[in-house]
Amino acid sequence: MAGRNGRTVRDLRRANRTAVLQRLYFDGPLSRFELGPATGLSSGSVSNVVADLVADGLVEEAGSVDSDGGRPRTLLRVAPASGHMIGVDVGETRVRVELFDLTLTELARAERPLAPQRHDVDVIVGHVRDGIAEVLATTGLPPERLLGAGIGVPGIVEHTADRGAVVHGQTIGWDAVPLEALLRAGSPLPDTVPCLIDNGAKTLGQAEMWFGAGRGARNAVVVLFGSGVGASLVTPEAEQGRAVEWGHLTVRVRGRRCRCGALGCLEAYAGAESLLARWREEGGRVPEGTDEETALTAMLAAAYPADGAAADPVALAVLEETAEYLGAGLSDLINLFQPERILIGGWAGLQLGARFLPAVRRHAVSYALRHPAxxxxxxxxxxxxxxxTVGAAILPLADFFARGGRRPEPAPEYPVPAWRTALEERAPH
Known part of the structure; x- marks a missing residue:
């Protein structure tokens, strides 16, 4: 039965369950008494919802604390073993698959390296399927117990009604790849387990906003700095984040050719792949036969030697120029979106780390408008x-919370009669 605002009793129950689950997840353990003010629910509603969640095995007791003059208050928390998710990172250098419990504690992982410039769709799909099967076999978890699998990929992800998630990954040679449908074919996951696919920069942003340096910020930009560069914008209007193809802003007219085919993109100057290519072009000694991560480590060691030896002037110059390009690119984000925080992640961003950050910060502020800077x-x-990978696993977790901690139900083979739906909504819960 729908109320005046269009919400049914079922909608209200789901919203109450979501509110209690999320508060326990992010702020728990909490007592029933603390859950009232934290969720805005009455004590009676809190008691009913908690009883429901305990009966479902989603919430468990976690000790007790003394109260002011009364009986000790029982603390509650989300039960870690009550749900499991898989997170997948389809990166530039490897495919990483991890299995997590409900509190995002890692239980198993599998990694498959990728050859440079090789993102054949069939290879990626095989790596993801095999990785999922491996982590499930390692833990002995039946696939139907999963809340879902989340997958972060490079490129633009289009969600379609007929083909599911379709990936437009121009820099890796993917043109409208129906990745969700390909993964479902021959997948170890049953159809009842959601498979959620999104841009890797967005999943990185989701992880940092939930558990990392973005917690508490209303407006933030999270940058993924790997072989290429991307970003995720988080605002009150887009709380789950929105991927922006920041790496393909033009920073130099008729500049270097980018992997996407255009000239002068930021990624042609600021990504790790282009950074190493410029070092090589200027006469730098890039290690042969190594992956990008190893080569970037060597470049940093050459530019900033630890033993007091003379720095490689070519490596140092390329890194300093890259810091300026990256800072100029961040200034565009500052001017366009006026965020509270900009966070730099990704394997290359973390490897360059604190040594690189002061120069990037200085250039970003100098190129940006003073007020937002x-x-x-x-x-x-x-x-x-x-x-x-953590952010990818958050995709099914967020979906699970939005449903009030209930797993998706199989679609009925025939329309459900209206009288049955009305009875279900009226039934006590």
């Missing part, structure tokens, strides 16, 4: 190299 902080992300 005074209000923004530029820092490194806190979640390390697994942030994209």
């Amino acid at each position: 005074r209000k923004v902080t530029v820092d490194l992300g806190r979640l390390g190299p697994d942030a994209v």
Whole structure:
């Protein structure tokens, strides 16, 4: 039965469950007494919802605390083993698959390296399927127990009604790849387990906003600095984040050719792939036969030798120029979106780290308008190299919370009669 605002009793129950689950998840353990003010629910509603969640195995007791003159208050928390998610990072250098419990504690992982410039769709799909099967086998978890699998990918993700998630990854040669449908074919996951796909920069942003350096910010930009560069914008209007193709802003007219085919993109100057290419072009000794992460480590060692030896002037010059390009690119984000925080993550951003950050910050402020520049902080992300994978796992977790902690129900083979729906909504819960 729908009320005047169009919300049914079922909608209200789901919203109450979501409110209690999220407060316990982010701020718990909490007592029933504390949950009232934290959620805005009455004590009676809190008691009913908690009883419901305990019966479902989602919430458990976590000790007690003394109260003012009364009986000790029982603390409640989300039960870690009550749900599991898989997070997948389809990166530039490897495919990483991780299995988490409900509190995002890692239980198992599998990694598959990728050859440079090789993102064949069939290879990626095979790596993801095999990785999922491996982590499930390692833990013995039945696939139907999963709340879902989240997958972060490079490129633009289009969600379609007929083909599911379709990926437009121009820099890796993907043109309208129906990734969700390809993964479903022959997947170890049953159809009842959601498979959620989104841009990798967005999943990185989701992780930093939930658990990292973005917590508490209303407006933030989280930058993914890897082989290329991307960004996720988080605002009150887009709380789940919105991926922006920041790496393909033009920073130099008729400049270097980018992997996307255009000239002068930021990614042609600020991504790790282009950074190493420029070092090589200027006569730098880039290690042969190594992956990008190893080569970038060598470049940093050459530019900033630890033993007091003379720095490689070519490596140092390229890094300093890259810091200016990256700072200029951040100034565009500052001017356009006026964020409270800019956070830099991704394997290359973390590897360049604190040594690189002061120069990037200085250039960002110098190129930006003074007023928004005074209000923004530029820092490194806190979640390390697994942030994209954690953020990918948050996709099914956020979906689970939005449904009030209920798993998706199989679609009925025939229309459900209206009288049955009305009875379900009226039934006590």
